[in-house]
Amino acid sequence: MIFLVWFKAGPLFEDSDKLRNAYNEKLVSPLEAVSIIKSGDNIIVPPGAAEPEVLMDALADRKNDLKDVRIHQMLPLREATYLKPGMERQFRHVSWLTSSVVKRGVKEGRAGVMPGYLYEYPKFIQELDVDVFMGMVSPMDEHGYFSFGVSVDYTIAAAGCAKKVILVVNPNMPRTMGYSYIHISQADMLVEDNTPLLEIQKPVTTKTDLTIGDYVCELVDDGSTIQLGLGFIANAAAQCLGVKKGLGVHSHFITDTIVDLVECGAITNRRKNIHAGKIICSSAVGTKRLYRFMHNNPLFEMHAVSYTNNPMNIAKNEKMVAINSVDEIDLLGQCASEPIGPKLYSGTGEQVDFARGAMNSSEGKSIVVLHSTHKGRSKIVPMLESGSVVSLSRNDVDYVVTEYGIAKLRGKTYRQRAEALTAIAHPDHRDGLTEAAKKFGLTR
Template identity: 85%
Template sequence: MVWFKAGPLFEGSEKLSAMYKAKLVSPAQAVSIISSGDNIILPPGAGEPEVLVEALAERRTELKDVRIHQMLPLREATYLKQGMERHFRHISWLTSSVIKRGVKEGRAGVMPGYLYEYPELIKDLDVDVFMGTVSPMDEHGYFSFGTSVDYTIAAAGCAKKVILLVNPNMPRTMGYSFIHISQADLIVEDNSPLLEVPKPTLNKIDQTIGDYICQLVDDGSTIQLGLGSVANAAAQCLKEKKGLGVHTHFVTDTIMDLVECGAITNRRKNLHPGKIICSSAVGSQRLYKFMNNNPLFEMHSVSYTNDPMIIAKNDHMVAINSVEEIDLLGQCASEPIGPKLYSGTGEQVDFARGAMKSRGGKTIVVLHSTHKGRTKIVPALESGSVVSLSRNDVDYVVTEYGIAKLRGKTYRQRAEALIAIAHPDHRDGLAEAAKKAGLTR
């Protein structure tokens, strides 16, 4: 299904048209340049070139130890399945549910790091091939990486070979999202729908959390919204706000909804006024269509969007992210719970630190108080758990039972504030644990 026309592709330049045709090949021909031991980089999310990835999997008996680096895969590609590990190894920079099993079983690896550093880290890799989905070429010979800018410009710039999958369903986004045909070695065409992530459903707990978030977000604030379902669902309550701006890594359907209802205008931003500054889009076909040729959105590399020093230049910056667990000191775990490492850090630390340095900024972490009857506010994180946000990076914590202000508080005050927003069934146990640990009297 193609839901918008690409427009006149090659008007005004026979040279560009000839160059395009000379590089146009089939998926099988494109991936034939890949050899055993190669390092391949794919864009995250909807930018994954599915046709090329599946064509590569067809060559599995010819290949060994091909390393595929990617952030946030949205589907279980053939090469990720059990039995493929002799031929392909996935290196995850930010995992999703489709890859966690492979990481746990040792069939895939995780490269931790702050997201804003990834374009620099890529330069230290010996990148053999970059493969990514782009919008159709314009009359000047440029393609857009559309939904998935992130680290793609850096990867394409240092790869020995660049393969572009041209798909008219990929939106043409503004900003620093473009690559010229002269930079491509091979071109493949496809018109498959882009990969989607469903919008989270707002339940009563999320509604309550959203009401508390609304108390913390002032009109005119610039917001960042993480990918967590709790944060996205709760943030739908921001529709009553006025003059919000956006500086974020991921754009979601929730952001689009807030634009359409008039809550997000970006007019009060002191940095890039009038623009949503972002690096990636993860959502529905409606979101991708909304972004096509829309000057409201300005895409940048994560080296810019996620740099805490850049984030901090936004006055009244508010970072809103979900966490999995928090202990009574304020340490947050958003990756593995326990010793099994299966996830990367994501954008939380980048934005938490940037928001804390912003004039009038806030960082808000949100979570349900329990999961399947188990408290998510715990006396101490389980041994081996990775601390995603240190106790020094946490400002406000929100559950369905209220708001805990941690920044500038003693350990005792932190423990008491967190116990007060825990589920009532677990407060006595947490209070007893706090006394044993010497946090309270």
């Protein structure tokens, strides 16, 4: 949905007075705002740092009045009261991309997961009977518009189809450019709050990450357009891209790593064949440094996830490079980035969207990165554990990078894949992988 700003001739002060009066008429307390929520309602809240904490806490305070309220959200960053054990009769969390704070709830049956490709989620929302949307926005401008700031994602779609819209106005929310605006006329209630946005600190970069980063750097040409997943390994490795020139960005999530690459001059976006000069993204998760950097910064152009993550749009970028972390990969090239084994607690995220988009881009590449081992266990395995969810199919994997090198899988036979993956496994596990490949008939 696109919101157009219409400029009207006449005194600005008269319009400002009308807007301020409308603002004050809709201003309520957090408890008053959530009083409209009834048992059985479907509520949608933005992901990550844009969670309206003050409303979620006020809603939890009404636990004795409610039951079976379904709260749909992607990537919650804190364990809100409603997520804690003992609240499952009152509130049901429905996750679209699960974070560590809700994995326990999913495993224990107190929360659910809705799988899907991220670019489809706005469509899912439009098919859902949304009773209430609760979101956080930046302060209103002189035209009556608020910005959804660090989270456009599915937020625009949810606000557009919800029966009631409650907005938390927070001066800590950056005002971002692009398709991130909502007019005061679309809000039913407003709540003011100045709680700092939730943060995720930058990953601590290890020697292993830097080695992986050096290999990734070999694969990324100057002038490429990059996407970074949220995985710590991908972001740590990407810091090595500071030596590159003329990089662009088309991504779902933006992190502090992108700020680093802009400030060192690696990211300029000038060589992009579409959206030249712009970082195209849908959501930001990081620290205050990132949020301040995005505020009123025309370098960023926010879009709904239905645009940023649509593989056909991604593929329009020449030299598109997708960089994502995976947890495990088998000798066929199947990747697991969700649970390992029959423990369903997460969704796929943006990996498939960008892998397919990048591989259909002119001179595009999809790169998955992982450490060769975890606690002594090889992360390159003969086959995925029974019950594991395949996040990236063998047909969606292009390059695989560990600290021991690069394996090119796309266009390779099973035998070639098994040999290439064994070569970048930890030396202690290569003999076992070779024997397993022979046993399964992948090699001689």
